[in-house]
Amino acid sequence: MNLDRETLWLFGGMIAILTVASVIGAILRRRVTSDGGRKVVDNLVARTRAWWVMCAVFGTALAIGRLAPVVMFALTSFLALREFITLTPTRPGDHRALFWAFFVILPLHYWFLADQWLGMFLVFIPVYAFLFIPIRTAMAGETERFLERTAKVQWGLMVCVYFTSYAPALLMLRIPGFSAENPAQNAKLLFFLVFVTQISDVLQYVWGKLCGKHPVAPKVSPNKTVEGLVGGGLSATLLGACLWWSTPFTFAQAAGLSAVIVAMGFCGGLVMSAIKRDRGVKDYGESIPGHGGVMDRIDSLCFAAPVFFHLVRKFFC
Amino acid sequence: MIASAIASLARLLTGARAHWRGCAPEPRQRIYFANHTSNLDFVLLWASLPPAIRRQTRPIAAHDYWTGSAVRRWTAAKIFRAVLIERKKVTRENSPLGPMLAALAGGSSLILFPEGTRRPDGELNDFKPGLYHLAKERPDVELVPVFIENLNRVLPKGEVLPVPILCSVTFGTPIALQPGEPKGDFIARARDAVLQLRPA
Numbered sequence: 001m002n003l004d005r006e007t008l009w010l011f012g013g014m015i016a017i018l019t020v021a022s023v024i025g026a027i028l029r030r031r032v033t034s035d036g037g038r039k040v041v042d043n044l045v046a047r048t049r050a051w052w053v054m055c056a057v058f059g060t061a062l063a064i065g066r067l068a069p070v071v072m073f074a075l076t077s078f079l080a081l082r083e084f085i086t087l088t089p090t091r092p093g094d095h096r097a098l099f100w101a102f103f104v105i106l107p108l109h110y111w112f113l114a115d116q117w118l119g120m121f122l123v124f125i126p127v128y129a130f131l132f133i134p135i136r137t138a139m140a141g142e143t144e145r146f147l148e149r150t151a152k153v154q155w156g157l158m159v160c161v162y163f164t165s166y167a168p169a170l171l172m173l174r175i176p177g178f179s180a181e182n183p184a185q186n187a188k189l190l191f192f193l194v195f196v197t198q199i200s201d202v203l204q205y206v207w208g209k210l211c212g213k214h215p216v217a218p219k220v221s222p223n224k225t226v227e228g229l230v231g232g233g234l235s236a237t238l239l240g241a242c243l244w245w246s247t248p249f250t251f252a253q254a255a256g257l258s259a260v261i262v263a264m265g266f267c268g269g270l271v272m273s274a275i276k277r278d279r280g281v282k283d284y285g286e287s288i289p290g291h292g293g294v295m296d297r298i299d300s301l302c303f304a305a306p307v308f309f310h311l312v313r314k315f316f317c
Numbered sequence: 318m319i320a321s322a323i324a325s326l327a328r329l330l331t332g333a334r335a336h337w338r339g340c341a342p343e344p345r346q347r348i349y350f351a352n353h354t355s356n357l358d359f360v361l362l363w364a365s366l367p368p369a370i371r372r373q374t375r376p377i378a379a380h381d382y383w384t385g386s387a388v389r390r391w392t393a394a395k396i397f398r399a400v401l402i403e404r405k406k407v408t409r410e411n412s413p414l415g416p417m418l419a420a421l422a423g424g425s426s427l428i429l430f431p432e433g434t435r436r437p438d439g440e441l442n443d444f445k446p447g448l449y450h451l452a453k454e455r456p457d458v459e460l461v462p463v464f465i466e467n468l469n470r471v472l473p474k475g476e477v478l479p480v481p482i483l484c485s486v487t488f489g490t491p492i493a494l495q496p497g498e499p500k501g502d503f504i505a506r507a508r509d510a511v512l513q514l515r516p517a
Binding site for chain 2: 078082083085086090092095096098099102285286287
């Protein structure tokens with residue numbers, strides 16, 4: 001267990017935010033009368049409920065510490081990759097390569113992480129999986145759309161496994177004056193990243209619903225508006241900056257890094273939406289009530305995590 | 318117990334969701350007929366039923382395949398209580414209808430794949446006429462069309478190891494044989510009922 005005073009404050013803050021959201025949901029439910037409004041409020045309440053569960057799982061994993069967050073993210077990667085591959089048409093010739101991707105490459109990658117073998121962790125999927133997948137697919141002998149098919153599997157591995165795993169990889173860092181003596185401190189760094197990506201999504205949604213008018217990318221994601229992006233992005237950056245005391249950053253540094261996380265998170269949502277539009281679906285799945293699939297929830301995290309990791313590693317280690 | 322473990326495992330792997338679109342999961346006697354793309358089809362359909370209904374539902378399976386080895390024989394008989402029918406050398410004595418009607422007379426519901434064999438690409442073959450004869454003999458039994466999506470990608474024909482792909486099992490509105498309806502018409506209508514459940 002690693003529950004110091006600061007972590008307890010972070011958890012307390014989370015519970016406060018969730019409580020406020022639940023209360024607002026309950027009030028809105030009583031006041032809304034129109035059919036369209038009721039739908040939005042029902043979705044809001046379902047989302048908030050799912051947030052309670054997700055925060056409880058994440059908080060428990062952080063509190064247990066050590067391997068728990070790594071296992072949690074490995075399972076998340078598994079679920080996300082399953083959604084991604086389901087949405088991407090594959091052929092019988094891909095079967096063996098997919099089996100390797102799910103049951104060998106994914107666990108090995110997270111094992112390198114748990115083993116703190118940073119060098120291997122960084123190159124395993126971009127280099128060795130990249131080499132292996134087309135070899136195994138070629139051996140299966142089906143050549144139709146070969147490049148497209150191997151690219152899809154590799155893409156799924158990169159986004160759902162490799163990029164996502166950069167979040168728990170933060171636990172490996174040794175930051176002088178922060179986590180050099182006690183690596184458990186890094187849990188707060190992971191909390192910072194996850195909190196900023198998720199609160200940014202939430203605030204962009206809220207600002208968009210309240211005063212969104214001008215779509216940013218009407219073709220790709222009609223629900224993303226300029227007002228949502230600016231309002232949500234700025235308020236998320238501000239909230240992230242206000243967490244500086246639990247990180248190795250100053251207030252200004254925390255604000256700058258939050259801005260990067262928000263920007264990358266927005267782009268992640270945009271790219272993953274483009275894939276959904278191309279396949280003609282709204283969500284990656286229906287496993288999280290109100291939110292869609294696991295991939296819908298972590299799309300922003302996938303894109304923000306690697307950039308955040310490398311910035312911290314470069315400038316703070 | 319092994320059976321419910323297998324059912325849970327199949328559901329875990331495929332994240333399968335049962336959509337009861339045209340009827341509710343009621344404990345009445347039924348024949349569930351579905352598209353056939355994978356060896357796991359009946360496991361997943363069976364796993365999608367509530368446990369109480371599952372216990373009184375038996376899959377129809379090919380005699381030649383499921384008696385091929387001791388393990389298969391044991392699995393078919395003990396775990397799934399499969400009704401084994403002949404599909405290779407059909408004579409008047411071993412007509413597939415006999416065991417199916419006997420199972421219905423015993424009060425069981427049945428899971429049937431009227432295509433008779435697996436179709437690896439996820440499309441639908443023509444239906445064999447067995448369903449017509451069952452409908453004629455037992456007009457009191459409900460015929461529920463079912464579409465199983467994506468399972469051919471979980472375990473394609475010829476593969477042993479499954480990969481995790483999200484699947485869905487959709488139950489449609491029951492159909493019934495109309496008075497005087499010709500065999501060909503009814504079989505085509507049954508096939509359409511399954512096809513209509515396919516997600517766009």
